[in-house]
Amino acid sequence: MWGSIFLAVFGTSFGLLAAAGVFTVLVAVGIVPRFAGKTHTAGHVLLYEDMVIWGTVVGCIVSIFERYFHIGTRLFRMGVPFSVVQVGGNFVTGIIGLFSGMFIGCLALAIAEMLDSIPIFTRRIGFRHGLGIAICAMAAGKLAGSLMYFYLCLHEVVK
Amino acid sequence: MAGTVCYLKLNRNVEVMEDSVFLKDVGSVYCADKLVTAKVKSMKLHHFEKGQGSRCVISVLKITEMIEELCPQVTVQSVGEADVVAEWVQVSGHKKAKEFWKILLVSVISFFGTAFTIMAYHNDIGIVNVFSQIHRIVMGTEPTGISVLEVSYSIGLSLGIIVFFNHVGKRRITTDPTPIEVEMRKYEADVNTTLVDTADREGRTIDVG
Numbered sequence: 001m002w003g004s005i006f007l008a009v010f011g012t013s014f015g016l017l018a019a020a021g022v023f024t025v026l027v028a029v030g031i032v033p034r035f036a037g038k039t040h041t042a043g044h045v046l047l048y049e050d051m052v053i054w055g056t057v058v059g060c061i062v063s064i065f066e067r068y069f070h071i072g073t074r075l076f077r078m079g080v081p082f083s084v085v086q087v088g089g090n091f092v093t094g095i096i097g098l099f100s101g102m103f104i105g106c107l108a109l110a111i112a113e114m115l116d117s118i119p120i121f122t123r124r125i126g127f128r129h130g131l132g133i134a135i136c137a138m139a140a141g142k143l144a145g146s147l148m149y150f151y152l153c154l155h156e157v158v159k
Numbered sequence: 160m161a162g163t164v165c166y167l168k169l170n171r172n173v174e175v176m177e178d179s180v181f182l183k184d185v186g187s188v189y190c191a192d193k194l195v196t197a198k199v200k201s202m203k204l205h206h207f208e209k210g211q212g213s214r215c216v217i218s219v220l221k222i223t224e225m226i227e228e229l230c231p232q233v234t235v236q237s238v239g240e241a242d243v244v245a246e247w248v249q250v251s252g253h254k255k256a257k258e259f260w261k262i263l264l265v266s267v268i269s270f271f272g273t274a275f276t277i278m279a280y281h282n283d284i285g286i287v288n289v290f291s292q293i294h295r296i297v298m299g300t301e302p303t304g305i306s307v308l309e310v311s312y313s314i315g316l317s318l319g320i321i322v323f324f325n326h327v328g329k330r331r332i333t334t335d336p337t338p339i340e341v342e343m344r345k346y347e348a349d350v351n352t353t354l355v356d357t358a359d360r361e362g363r364t365i366d367v368g
Contacts, residue, residue, distance in 0.1 A: 003298045008311040015315020022280055023323050032269060033343040039261040042343055049339050051269040053320050059274030060316050063281045064309050096271050103272020
């Protein structure tokens with residue numbers, strides 16, 4: 001009984017501080033305001049914040065209570081044909097991958113930009129034209145690196 | 160009449176719907192002489208040509224010059240910004256639909272992106288191991304299935320986010336602006352400073368001389 005109470009208190013405070021930590025980074029990088037600025041929809045910032053909140057809550061629940069979320073297996077057991085599950089699953093994972101990739105891509109460059117690495121570089125080497133090409137090259141590099149990481153199973157090496 | 164002071168407060172950034180910028184669009188004017196106020200307010204500052212860019216930076220000096228040309232007897236006193244950025248927003252028929260798709264796109268990216276981020280964070284810190292370790296320490300047994308810890312952690316996380324972002328749906332907890340709103344204004348101010356500085360450097364500011 002006391003153990004459970006302790007666990008509850010511990011878990012709640014851990015959650016509170018983890019939220020503060022993760023969100024300070026997201027807000028300090030200022031990625032959502034940038035989306036809103038680019039699309040001229042600053043009036044809907046509250047909606048975007050709601051989406052950030054729901055995204056985090058859903059992500060948290062899915063990753064912690066993972067065993068209850070094996071939707072594909074469940075659908076298959078309920079009698080949905082395997083091919084349907086496969087096609088639908090690929091579609092859903094494709095969507096999740098695409099949008100989370102966009103977010104992470106923006107986040108990665110936003111963090112790099114926080115250190116002003118690109119402006120400093122361009123100033124040091126007297127780089128005036130072709131900034132667009134440099135950005136495209138960075139994007140291509142990220143794409144190649146990401147594909148290589150998954151193709152060569154580099155994540156196995158880290159383990 | 161001589162020595163009438165006309166106070167002029169320019170905004171930092173304005174959007175106009177028409178292809179001409181009038182003084183009343185870019186700031187507010189106060190003058191003891193109502194006639195001068197009306198005349199000055201309807202003064203045309205700039206006309207956007209099609210295909211020539213839809214943004215201009217106007218210096219307060221240029222406006223002062225124009226006002227003093229129009230009403231030689233007034234003295235202009237600027238109490239606002241030194242430069243104003245005016246943007247011509249062309250209203251098109253499918254604006255609503257386009258805006259809807261943009262909002263949807265940003266919402267979906269924010270949703271999946273943050274879901275991905277928190278999952279990656281959990282993976283990073285190996286949260287399952289941490290939880291089972293704590294369970295072993297406190298209860299002295301191996302965890303079987305989901306325990307109080309996971310549930311309370313999720314509740315704590317949600318509470319933390321809501322306190323941090325200061326609102327649930329449209330209802331605010333306190334009257335302060337939310338962190339993203341603050342960040343939004345900061346970003347807008349940065350963009351504006353950049354626009355003014357770039358126009359200045361390239362000599363595109365509408366200025367005297």
